[in-house]
Amino acid sequence: MELKDIDLNLLVVFHQLLVDRRVSKAASSLGLSQPGVSNALARLRRLTDDQLFLRTPNGMEPTPYAQQLAGPTASALQVIHAAINQKASFDPSTSKRAFTVGMTDIGEIYFLPKLMKEVARLAPNVSISTVRNTAVNLQDEMEAGHVNLAIGLLPQLKAGYFQRRLFRQQYVCMFRRGHPLDKKTVSLSEFSSADHVVVISAGTGHGNADEILGRKKVARKVVLTVPHYVAVGHILHDSDLVATVPERLAQALAGPFELSYIRHPAKLPEIAINLFWHGRFHKDPAITWLRSLIVGLHGEGAPD
Structure with missing residues (x-):
């Protein structure tokens, strides 16, 4: 039967x-x-x-x-x-919901500290897991509900997805405090003459900055290349290397690693960081709650 x-x-x-x-x-x-x-x-x-x-x-x-x-x-x-x-409701104070959020290592550094502090306060039994946006088939995983939200520069998420602008940011030039470039402005020539660490963050959209520098024929003495941003703070703290990084990442790293950053001498376009979710779960009360929490903490106009 x-x-x-x-x-x-x-x-x-x-x-x-x-x-x-x-x-x-x-x-x-x-x-x-x-x-x-x-x-x-x-x-x-x-x-x-x-x-x-x-x-x-x-x-x-x-x-x-x-x-x-x-x-x-x-x-x-x-x-x-x-x-x-069932009523469309979600009580964060009692829920044991487990969420999965797609984000880059930059996202983990910038978003998670504030987010997890608020989750612990508002929803002590809720758990969050992260996955790399490039490590899974993000479109399929979000459509299936295995990944609830994604944050970043993700032009591949179009049809069937909702998105909410979190903020726009610039790229900046970052180095240790006391570095020879640690001053109000730096010329393009000074930037080019420095030793650089370059992050090849494949599939995240941040590679566009390096492509633009290449098209502008901005020469750099690249002495180190790494595949992610996780170690950049440590590297810059203990060296005279210079890195081109998104401004929000620079804000997160500056204090803990005693780093400085300045406006980038090359004219690089701003980048938009968005929050994405699949249309199937647009009215899911739990996901709506988490979206609102992230926007409140990190959206434009959110308190520092």
Whole structure:
């Protein structure tokens, strides 16, 4: 027997007969006629090839097979009923929801400290996992609901996705405090003459800065290339290297690593950092809550 062959209403009648043990009482409970309940029982008997209920002086007694079906059927109907009638609400103070957010290493450095502090305050039982936007098929994973939100410069997320602008930012020139370039302005010539660390952050959109510098024929003495931004703070703190990084990352690294940053001497375009979610989950109350929390903490106009 396949599920497509079963009318859900038949299972509702079956469950009510288990409760009431009389056709007349089950019909009254369901608001059906007695012939309607009898007809449903006859259809169920044909589908299951079992009598299901036997008439006795004490009412309709379930067969062993009916008793076997009783528990799973009741549980399934309860789940369906709860799903259909659940209210669109989310209580962060009691929820144990686990969220997954796609972001880069820059995102983890910049977004997570504030976010996790607020999650601990507002939703102590909620957990968050992060995945690299480039490590999974982000479009498929978000459509399937495995990744709930994504943050970054993600031009590949278009049809079927909602997005909310968090902020626009510039690229800056960053180095240790006391570096020869640690002054109000730096010329393009001084920038080019310095030793540079370059981050090849494939698939994130931040590679555009290096491409633009190349098109502008801005020469750099690149002495170190790394695949991510995680170690940049450590590297700059203990060297005379210079890095081109997004401004929000520079803000996050400056204090802990005693770094300075200035307006970039090359004219690089601003970049937009957006929050993305799939249209299937646009009204999911839990995801709506997390979106609002992120926007409140990191959107334009959010307090520092």
